[in-house]
Amino acid sequence: MHGAAPSGPGPHRGALIALDCAAAAAYTSLSTATALVGGPPAPAAAVTALTAAVGLPVAARRLLPRTVFWTVLAVSLPAVLLGVVGDPLLAAGFALYTVAAEERGPAGRAPVVVGAVAAAALLAAAIGGWDGSAALPDRLGLLVSGAAVLVGAWAVGRSVHDRRVQARRAAEEPAARVAAEERLKVARDVHDIVSHTLSLIGVRAGVARHVAEARPEEARAALGDIEEVARGALTEMRGVLGAVRAPGEERSPVPGPGDLGELARRAELAGVRVELDAEGVEELPEAVGAAVYRIAAEAVTNVVRHAGTDRCTVRVAPVPSGEGGRAVQVEITDEGGGHLVPLGRAGHGIIGMSERARAHGGTLTAAPRARGGFAVVGRIPLPPREERR
Structure with missing residues (x-):
């Protein structure tokens, strides 16, 4: 759209305007004085009006860049031909630079017009008998010369525009990456909660339906x-969705190793007894503890849904890591017959567990165990103790 203003004002925009x-005032005054000295080519009032129409609109070039350019160019061409303006379309070039540098979206017709002005000038020179040797x-x-000024102004403006776009993208990339990672985290948490909960509800609802008439108390x-x-x-x-709320808003506690006992109790409701061993992991960093809990919850849910067994083992413990470091290992094993596909062809559950560990x-x-059953083993490095304080 012609005359569309660029993006909102910056802190120094008022000073630049x-x-x-x-x-604009200085250019208009100088052009008027120059045209009136030594015998004006037209009445003084007409000269003043033309130079004002060429120079004064430049004051609004940041507010209405395209409108200002077309206005200044339309007046500058006859002003040059009449001898009122004695410069090579400097005001139009100044306005065109702003169009190229600040306008968003497609470049529009401005480059076409610049080329047309250059072609028209050369054609007029050819018709006038210029052979390239004599002075025009x-x-x-x-x-x-004005056509060359316009071409140069457009090239410089587009170069500035491209640099600004690259700088803006570079500044936005970290925020976009953080937002994408946060969305992925929320998606994993929602998947784990829904999958785990619906599995337990499905099992208990089946029990209720089966015994509703014969054993109503059990139902x-x-x-x-x-x-x-x-x-x-x-x-x-609610705790998961708190991640996308405004900073400072109260959020539910993040589940961690301390909640594994409740996880085991819920699994028993679905008919799977969990042998839990989680010693020495009470002071894990919150984010690592949450990852450990979610991996264990997803793996236990998969045992309930796929393993075809009534028991599994969950072990969480600190273990040595490379170069004297420490890590926390979470291991979920069962001795069931049916189970998951290998990691390379895994569904969302195993993919989510793997992403949590890699994060x-x-x-x-x-993978399946050699002596039967299935094993999920995750290992997450721990930061040094001084970094956890």
């Missing part, structure tokens, strides 16, 4: 378990 006003007539020479107990699991899932979901510089393997 004031400088443009001063430059003054006014025609100004048009040819009511199953429905109570479903209610409890659903409420817990809602609490966890902290760790590793995760998920």
Whole structure:
């Protein structure tokens, strides 16, 4: 759209516009005085009006860049041909630079017009009999020089525009990367909560339906378990969604190794007894502890859904790491017959567990065991103790 203003004002925009006003006034005054000295080519009033129409619109070049350029160019061409303006379209070039540097979106028709002005000037020179050796007539020479000024102004402006775009993209990339990582984290958490909860609810709902008539007390107990699991899932979901709230807003606690006992109790509701061994991991960093819990929860959920067994083992413990460091290892094993596909062809659950480990510089393997069953082993390096304080 012609005359569309560029992006919102920056901190020094008002000062820059004031400088443009001063430059426009100075250019207009100088052009008028020059045209009136030594016999004006037209009445003084007409000369003043033409030079003002060429120079004064430049004051608004940052506000309405394209409108200012077209206006100044339309007046400058006849002003040069009439001998009122004695410069090679400097005001138009100044305005065109702003179009090239500040306008967003497609370049529009400005480059076409610049080329047309250059072609028209050279054509007029050819028709006038210029053979390339003699000096061009003054006014025609100004048009040819003006075409060169416009080309140069456009090239410089586009170069500035491209540098600004690159700088803006470079500044936005970190924020976009953080936002993408946060969305991925929320998606993983939602998947884990929904998958784990629905698996337990599905099992207990099946029990309730099966015993509803013969053992109503057991059916009511199953429905109570479903209610409890659903409420817990809602609490966890509020904590996850708190990640996308405004900073400072109260959020639910992040689950960690201390919640593994509750995880084991819920798995028992679904018919899988969990042998839990989680000693020496009470002071894990919050983010690492949350990753450990989510990996264990997803792996236990997969045992409930796929393993075809009524028991599994969850072990979480600090272990030595390379170069004298420490890591936390979470291992979930079962002796079931059916289970997951290998990691290379895994579904969202194993992919999510692997991403959680890698997010902290760790590793995760998920594969059948040689003596039967399945094993998920994740290892996440721990920061030095002084960094955890």
